[in-house]
Amino acid sequence: MSFKIVVLAKQVPDTRNVGKDAMKADGTVNRSALPAIFNPEDLHALEQALRIKDRISDAEIYILTMGPPRAAEIIREAMYRGADGGYLITDRKFAGSDTLATSYAISLAVKKLQPHLVVAGRQAIDGDTAQVGPQCAEKLNIPQVTYCEEILEIKEDQLIIKRRLERGIEIVKCKTPLLITVHSSAPTCRPRNAKLLMKYKHARTVSELVEETKDYTEMMTNKPYLRIDEWSVADLDANVDFLGLSGSPTKVKKIENVVLARKDSVTLTPEDKDMDFLMKELIDSHVIG
Amino acid sequence: MENFYKDNPSLKFHLNHHLMEKIIRLKENNFADKDKYDYAFQDFEDALDSYDKVLEIVGEICGETIAPNAESVDHEGPKLINNEVIYARGTQENHETLTKAGLIGMSLPREYGGLNFSMVPYVMAAELVSRADAGFANIWGLQDCAETLHEFASDEIKQEFLPRFNKGATAAMDLTEPDAGSDLQAVQLKATYDEQKNQWFLNGVKRFITNGDADISLVLARTEPGTTDGRGLSLFVYDRKDKALTIRRIENKLGIKGSPTCELVFKDAPAQLVGERRMGLIKYVMSLMNSARLGVGAQSVGIAEAAYREALKYAYEREQFGKPIINYPAVYEMLSVMRAKIDASRSLLYETARYVDIYKSYSFIQEERKLEPEERNDAKHHTRVADALTPLLKLFASEYCNEIASEALQVHGGTGYMKDFPVERLFRDARITNIYEGTSQLQVVAAIRAVGNGAYLKLIREYQEQHVKPEFEYLQHTLIELTDDFEKLSRHVLEAKNNELLDFHARRLVEIAGYIIMGYLLLQDTHRDQQYRKSAEIFIRKAKTECLSRAEFIRSFEEKNMGTYKITWD
Numbered sequence: 063m064s065f066k067i068v069v070l071a072k073q074v075p076d077t078r079n080v081g082k083d084a085m086k087a088d089g090t091v092n093r094s095a096l097p098a099i100f101n102p103e104d105l106h107a108l109e110q111a112l113r114i115k116d117r118i119s120d121a122e123i124y125i126l127t128m129g130p131p132r133a134a135e136i137i138r139e140a141m142y143r144g145a146d147g148g149y150l151i152t153d154r155k156f157a158g159s160d161t162l163a164t165s166y167a168i169s170l171a172v173k174k175l176q177p178h179l180v181v182a183g184r185q186a187i188d189g190d191t192a193q194v195g196p197q198c199a200e201k202l203n204i205p206q207v208t209y210c211e212e213i214l215e216i217k218e219d220q221l222i223i224k225r226r227l228e229r230g231i232e233i234v235k236c237k238t239p240l241l242i243t244v245h246s247s248a249p250t251c252r253p254r255n256a257k258l259l260m261k262y263k264h265a266r267t268v269s270e271l272v273e274e275t276k277d278y279t280e281m282m283t284n285k286p287y288l289r290i291d292e293w294s295v296a297d298l299d300a301n302v303d304f305l306g307l308s309g310s311p312t313k314v315k316k317i318e319n320v321v322l323a324r325k326d327s328v329t330l331t332p333e334d335k336d337m338d339f340l341m342k343e344l345i346d347s348h349v350i351g
Numbered sequence: 352m353e354n355f356y357k358d359n360p361s362l363k364f365h366l367n368h369h370l371m372e373k374i375i376r377l378k379e380n381n382f383a384d385k386d387k388y389d390y391a392f393q394d395f396e397d398a399l400d401s402y403d404k405v406l407e408i409v410g411e412i413c414g415e416t417i418a419p420n421a422e423s424v425d426h427e428g429p430k431l432i433n434n435e436v437i438y439a440r441g442t443q444e445n446h447e448t449l450t451k452a453g454l455i456g457m458s459l460p461r462e463y464g465g466l467n468f469s470m471v472p473y474v475m476a477a478e479l480v481s482r483a484d485a486g487f488a489n490i491w492g493l494q495d496c497a498e499t500l501h502e503f504a505s506d507e508i509k510q511e512f513l514p515r516f517n518k519g520a521t522a523a524m525d526l527t528e529p530d531a532g533s534d535l536q537a538v539q540l541k542a543t544y545d546e547q548k549n550q551w552f553l554n555g556v557k558r559f560i561t562n563g564d565a566d567i568s569l570v571l572a573r574t575e576p577g578t579t580d581g582r583g584l585s586l587f588v589y590d591r592k593d594k595a596l597t598i599r600r601i602e603n604k605l606g607i608k609g610s611p612t613c614e615l616v617f618k619d620a621p622a623q624l625v626g627e628r629r630m631g632l633i634k635y636v637m638s639l640m641n642s643a644r645l646g647v648g649a650q651s652v653g654i655a656e657a658a659y660r661e662a663l664k665y666a667y668e669r670e671q672f673g674k675p676i677i678n679y680p681a682v683y684e685m686l687s688v689m690r691a692k693i694d695a696s697r698s699l700l701y702e703t704a705r706y707v708d709i710y711k712s713y714s715f716i717q718e719e720r721k722l723e724p725e726e727r728n729d730a731k732h733h734t735r736v737a738d739a740l741t742p743l744l745k746l747f748a749s750e751y752c753n754e755i756a757s758e759a760l761q762v763h764g765g766t767g768y769m770k771d772f773p774v775e776r777l778f779r780d781a782r783i784t785n786i787y788e789g790t791s792q793l794q795v796v797a798a799i800r801a802v803g804n805g806a807y808l809k810l811i812r813e814y815q816e817q818h819v820k821p822e823f824e825y826l827q828h829t830l831i832e833l834t835d836d837f838e839k840l841s842r843h844v845l846e847a848k849n850n851e852l853l854d855f856h857a858r859r860l861v862e863i864a865g866y867i868i869m870g871y872l873l874l875q876d877t878h879r880d881q882q883y884r885k886s887a888e889i890f891i892r893k894a895k896t897e898c899l900s901r902a903e904f905i906r907s908f909e910e911k912n913m914g915t916y917k918i919t920w921d
Contacts, residue, residue: 253411253448253451254408254411255451255452255453256454259405260405261389281393285389
């Protein structure tokens, strides 16, 4: 059976090892100070896709990412691990997109690809919203299963999936096409494979080829699998009103630097008065709110 | 993200050696695979870039998987269950990860699923894996057996066995027996040919076999009844699928505990002859041992690097008398000497690997076409130097590894003696390196030939011709003085025409040659990159005192003094 999988992935600044210069004075992330990496949970998502490919010989995996031209790096990274190819959604008109605008663009791209399954990481470490996956599913009008840990059974028209929830697990049966988001408790991604790396290390997008000093013409003709497609607003036939800043209802009102410090310990009783006190404390110290 | 390749610039430094262009061109046979395999290199730059990127994968797996597993593997060790060796959980994970990354069969040609890597990057991978877990490095490193099959076995055997390596097959070389350790000529395991079944069968016992329950085993056996020496021995390949092997036990060892060392009983075990009869020991095992010695060299440098890093970290963290102990001369001298020894032995490691690379490539080219006279001379030269450098490398790297691991533990003080820090494991793991694949004493037996036939002296004089920046000439002068003295000393001992005296002084002479050779290598490294300057200075200063003390011993020694050293057992 043929089975087409699209893995949604994002290149993110590595916020796990944050140094002094990780934030700019205005409180935004200083992307140049942090190395750009493959969002960790998207690697878990890729591994789930690769495991399906291990079981079904003619499954195909394509990476779909949206970002600046250099985000092609993570498409190559995925190809070194076993993905068959990838698409980069890139256009200046996408700049400033929030999760709603992003999921609009991605859902248009997924529609073009017509996969049986879309796999995404639960959330990205730069925004931690966990919204893009679910929003895509809504826009595509397909079912979604979040917090996946393992795919127990695969058929062309149906999947059985194990979800990891706060208080245990849940086994779900769902018809294809569907979208799943993968939890970090799922196995981490396999390593890059030496042969695949040597095969795909010259894979390039058109924008990257323009920057290359070496002549790639012959190589690209002989090895068409090295071409990574780029999709612009026009390629996706997108309505620009739904993109970028104009398509993003999220507005950042204020950014604050919060330093959490331990104060006195307080004993609370399960009474309304104390609960009100706790809520106030948590809001004041920016833990919630 | 820990990456053992990226955090150690010395590896890339050696990977960028100017001889790599020649090495790659020969290994790639002028890029004949270019259009045959989608992962084949297009040209020299492409190859070097691929080496670099693949080593990055190795470095990441070492830093993120193998090293973090090392402690639990050391505690858990392998188990023998129902005549099967079950690796520790960490070992299984390491092996699966490296298999998925396609890092088994690295040096095999692409037609057998390999990466066709030359020795230099392959040895680098071995160094990295050893730094992460020396015991596991044995299991991974036994892919050397694939190289032996590739070199000497028939096409049928190659087709049957070689493609299995890249898919994760493990290997073993079954040489040692209870009465045949250093002296492999005494091997007794019997191979008999059954005319009716048209099949060889093996019967007998093997002992101290690393990874004895491997998928593919190379077995040294006696095929010629009535013979007692090496000329009656042949090499066989045994397939685990035949289940004709009893694993009697797994040894309980001091170190490298993750690596199962087995005692094996072959009972009518079917096996296939590799190459020609009677050539088992004198040709095939000798070649296998040479690459295994290179492997132990890499393993030694890897363990030493790990131990040095532990010691350095501890010396910065540990405060006594109000300041970190790295500030005390007694401690910083220890660490800088460790660093110099590592830089020296690593330089010798990759110098040896380069010579091995070139002569091996010529021998494969020779199978396809006749070598030009110029190439033949070049091949001969590289074979001779590789043969001289291999035992020297094994000797020095493994002895230094022991010294460095011991010093690293010393830097930790009492804490180092406890099981709480990794240094005690490194100390235990180091101890095997100067024993297996030929003890240090046996390396001297091999290396003294290169003193006798002038191979070391010739190589040193070649190094002497290389250009050195004026600011380092004083170091070169020291080495020239030592070389002149080495020439006189060797003549002095050789002219006595007393073999026992030569054996008696052999280690001293070989070591003097080793100090000078490594001194020159560090000088060349410094010429390319200033970061080796300190190590070159420290090492050459040390070389001078070590050589002078040996020279003094030899000069003031008379043949009759040997009697003083002879012990009688009362």
